[in-house]
Amino acid sequence: MKQEYIITIFSENNIGLLNRITINFTRRKINIESLTVSQSAISGISKFIIVVNETEERVKRLVAQLDKIVDVLKTFYHTSENMIFAEIAMYKISTELIYGNDELGEIVRNSGAQIDEITKDFIIIEKSGLKKETQDLFNKLNKFGVMQFVRSGRVAVTRDRIERLSEFLKTRDNELEKLN
Amino acid sequence: MLKNITGSKAVILSLLEEGVDTIFGYPGGAIIPIYDALYDFKEKVNHILARHEQGAIHAAEGYAKVTGKAGVCFATSGPGATNLITGIADAMMDSVPMVCITGQVASPSLGTDAFQESDVVGISMPVTKWNYQITNGDEIPGIIAKAFYIAQSGRPGPVLLDISKDAQTHILKEFEYKKCHQIRSYLPEHQINNKRIDDAVKLINEAKRPLLLVGQGVIISHAEKELKDFLEKTGIPAAWTLLGLSALPSDHPLNFGMLGMHGNYGPNILTNKTDLLIAVGMRFDDRVTGQVSSYAPQAKKIHLEIDPSEINKIIKVDVPILGDAKKSLSLLTEKVKPNKHTKWLEKFRQCDKTEYDTVISKDIHPEKGKITMGETVRIVSEKTHQEAIMVTDVGQQQMIAARYSKFNNSRSCVTSGGLGTMGYGIPAALGAQLAAPDRTVVAFIGDGGFQMTLQELGTIVEHKLPVKIILLNNDFLGMVRQWQELFFEKRYSFTELQNPDFVMISEGFGMKSSRVSKRENLESSIQKMIDYPGPYMLEVKVEQEEDVFPMVPSGACVSEIMLTKENKDLKN
Numbered sequence: 001m002k003q004e005y006i007i008t009i010f011s012e013n014n015i016g017l018l019n020r021i022t023i024n025f026t027r028r029k030i031n032i033e034s035l036t037v038s039q040s041a042i043s044g045i046s047k048f049i050i051v052v053n054e055t056e057e058r059v060k061r062l063v064a065q066l067d068k069i070v071d072v073l074k075t076f077y078h079t080s081e082n083m084i085f086a087e088i089a090m091y092k093i094s095t096e097l098i099y100g101n102d103e104l105g106e107i108v109r110n111s112g113a114q115i116d117e118i119t120k121d122f123i124i125i126e127k128s129g130l131k132k133e134t135q136d137l138f139n140k141l142n143k144f145g146v147m148q149f150v151r152s153g154r155v156a157v158t159r160d161r162i163e164r165l166s167e168f169l170k171t172r173d174n175e176l177e178k179l180n
Numbered sequence: 181m182l183k184n185i186t187g188s189k190a191v192i193l194s195l196l197e198e199g200v201d202t203i204f205g206y207p208g209g210a211i212i213p214i215y216d217a218l219y220d221f222k223e224k225v226n227h228i229l230a231r232h233e234q235g236a237i238h239a240a241e242g243y244a245k246v247t248g249k250a251g252v253c254f255a256t257s258g259p260g261a262t263n264l265i266t267g268i269a270d271a272m273m274d275s276v277p278m279v280c281i282t283g284q285v286a287s288p289s290l291g292t293d294a295f296q297e298s299d300v301v302g303i304s305m306p307v308t309k310w311n312y313q314i315t316n317g318d319e320i321p322g323i324i325a326k327a328f329y330i331a332q333s334g335r336p337g338p339v340l341l342d343i344s345k346d347a348q349t350h351i352l353k354e355f356e357y358k359k360c361h362q363i364r365s366y367l368p369e370h371q372i373n374n375k376r377i378d379d380a381v382k383l384i385n386e387a388k389r390p391l392l393l394v395g396q397g398v399i400i401s402h403a404e405k406e407l408k409d410f411l412e413k414t415g416i417p418a419a420w421t422l423l424g425l426s427a428l429p430s431d432h433p434l435n436f437g438m439l440g441m442h443g444n445y446g447p448n449i450l451t452n453k454t455d456l457l458i459a460v461g462m463r464f465d466d467r468v469t470g471q472v473s474s475y476a477p478q479a480k481k482i483h484l485e486i487d488p489s490e491i492n493k494i495i496k497v498d499v500p501i502l503g504d505a506k507k508s509l510s511l512l513t514e515k516v517k518p519n520k521h522t523k524w525l526e527k528f529r530q531c532d533k534t535e536y537d538t539v540i541s542k543d544i545h546p547e548k549g550k551i552t553m554g555e556t557v558r559i560v561s562e563k564t565h566q567e568a569i570m571v572t573d574v575g576q577q578q579m580i581a582a583r584y585s586k587f588n589n590s591r592s593c594v595t596s597g598g599l600g601t602m603g604y605g606i607p608a609a610l611g612a613q614l615a616a617p618d619r620t621v622v623a624f625i626g627d628g629g630f631q632m633t634l635q636e637l638g639t640i641v642e643h644k645l646p647v648k649i650i651l652l653n654n655d656f657l658g659m660v661r662q663w664q665e666l667f668f669e670k671r672y673s674f675t676e677l678q679n680p681d682f683v684m685i686s687e688g689f690g691m692k693s694s695r696v697s698k699r700e701n702l703e704s705s706i707q708k709m710i711d712y713p714g715p716y717m718l719e720v721k722v723e724q725e726e727d728v729f730p731m732v733p734s735g736a737c738v739s740e741i742m743l744t745k746e747n748k749d750l751k752n
């Protein structure tokens with residue numbers, strides 16, 4: 001059964017690696033729902049968070065292929081339940097529309113969103129949360145017309161107490177030592 | 181420590197530090213500085229100028245397969261580099277260690293569509309184990325060290341380094357070479373898990389009808405002796421994949437032949453009767469498994485494998501043993517109980533007999549009709565006393581050569597397995613001969629494949645490499661014709677070849693050549709070829725519409741193997 005999985009890749013910070021990672025998805029015709037790259041808690045190590053909709057079987061095999069990339073340190077995959085995650089969405093709405101419309105003002109006030117900027121032409125609203133929540137807000141606002149909308153890739157952390165990578169790095173050091 | 185040397189010289193010195201003595205390549209504008217540096221080292225490195233970059237890279241593959249060391253290949257930017265891609269993809273599929281070095285336009289021109297610029301790093305990414313673009317000459321020694329380490333360790337594979345022209349001319353203030361032994365993000369090999377060994381031992385001791393599958397991993401990890409010890413102690417029959425050929429001597433009493441589509445009858449049909457499969461360094465390619473869902477569903481499975489991504493990729497296994505096959509096999513041998521499996525082996529012998537009577541005897545000892553590929557291969561194998569390195573191209577001739585050549589020694593089969601690259605044979609043979617100057621190298625090539633890389637005959641002649649090329653000419657793209665015959669109602673759509681005078685062509689290159697079309701002259705022609713001290717091309721006019729059997733049709737179950745075209749459904 002297909003479901004949402006969050007793939008976390010820890011890697012060296014090298015040029016071209018994103019390409020090497022994504023061709024593994026393209027080749028297997030797996031669509032990337034969202035992708036975020038940032039530094040991890042460990043300096044020099046990048047963290048990719050990639051969301052896909054797939055069967056666990058295929059995700060497992062994909063993760064094994066990603067792990068094989070020379071510059072990749074370690075790849076994990078989780079279901080959404082095992083992670084705390086969020087996305088940020090921004091909405092641009094005409095100022096005139098809001099002031100002329102009580103219902104719209106109400107929606108914005110009750111949405112838990114924050115207002116980033118107001119000009120005489122437009123208002124920028126920002127909301128973070130689950131995709132469903134930011135999408136709901138979009139649907140409501142869009143009844144009146146949203147001029148621009150954008151949602152970030154997902155950021156996520158595990159519920160574990162420590163970054164699993166640090167544990168991994170310790171065992172890796174051990175393994176490498178035994179090899180030589 | 182050397183001071184103030186060019187990046188190009190650093191490239192050559194680094195290669196020397198890695199023990200490189202042979203380079204296959206083809207120059208061009210973007211790699212001239214490296215070739216210029218090479219000019220001063222002509223005594224130390226043998227550079228083989230191929231006639232096409234595809235020739236260079238397949239030759240490097242042949243060299244790598246025979247030596248086990250990385251094959252090294254040079255090409256210029258743009259078309260030079262793109263011409264390497266087929267060979268790189270081939271090496272990736274077949275786990276061949278390779279270090280390819282391509283020239284690139286100067287770094288300020290990158291991304292401007294400069295003359296002969298192509299995004300080689302991008303293009304080669306899906307088919308390399310690792311690749312890297314060097315634009316800073318100071319990186320050269322470190323990156324080359326890394327390249328060799330990655331190409332040759334763990335599951336080997338091709339690495340490509342793209343070096344910009346300004347990096348080649350850059351002056352390195354100091355040059356010091358340190359070999360690479362470790363990369364934090366890369367674990368080439370796992371420690372063997374003893375619990376898994378115990379689990380496997382239990383399955384092996386309990387098995388009544390086990391079968392061991394020999395993959396190329398046995399050869400790569402130099403585990404031929406460990407394999408033999410294991411088999412002889414347990415009495416387990418073995419069969420090999422195309423790339424596992426020659427890991428176990430052909431005449432070994434536990435060697436029951438080839439697996440898969442054109443493999444032997446016993447190993448295929450009995451796959452679905454075994455209670456335990458032990459796969460060693462192989463990856464359950466579809467040409468081996470046939471239909472996956474009906475592949476040995478009854479059997480427990482043990483998989484000895486160095487690459488974690490191969491575990492459960494195609495076939496779910498009960499006991500995966502990650503690690504180097506040489507080590508895991510010897511751990512297993514230590515712990516397993518001796519056994520004989522006499523009755524079970526008898527089943528294989530019965531199958532051998534059935535196959536011999538229905539297929540093999542008329543293939544290799546035909547009495548009428550035109551010369552067959554099978555008898556040619558048999559005679560060549562006999563006359564070289566099973567000591568030759570056999571190279572093949574792709575198609576019917578490849579399958580026949582694999583089925584009927586016999587081997588006493590490992591690393592004697594050089595063939596394109598996973599990619600099935602036509603045009604591989606002639607250049608790979610020249611690489612193999614350079615890797616083993618004292619061994620006889622015979623290459624079986626089809627008339628189609630011959631015409632894909634025949635320009636390398638020139639390279640063979642130039643270097644006086646005594647390669648023996650046996651052109652099995654059926655005036656057809658034989659393997660495709662066979663499929664059209666069997667599965668497309670004999671509609672021979674574009675598979676008939678209008679061929680040139682091959683003898684004249686080879687002679688044009690200065691290669692001694694002859695042609696044989698009558699059975700009574702076959703042996704003497706082959707003898708003449710083998711006795712000839714230099715390169716030789718023997719064209720054998722063979723039966724035009726010969727089919728390779730047995731055959732597991734694509735997508736069929738291994739036990740649905742056809743022995744002849746008449747008994748498509750002979751089952752056990």
Ligand SMILES: Cc1ncc(C[n+]2csc(CCOP(=O)(O)OP(=O)(O)O)c2C)c(N)n1
Pocket residue numbers: 573574575576577578600601602603625626627628629630652654656657658659660
């Ligand atoms: C580069 C390439 N193109 C096409 C094919 C598909 N193909 C596989 S076997 C074959 C026929 C080979 O004919 P020939 O070289 O005459 O050898 P034969 O099968 O007759 O021994 C073809 C076209 C291939 N394997 N490689």
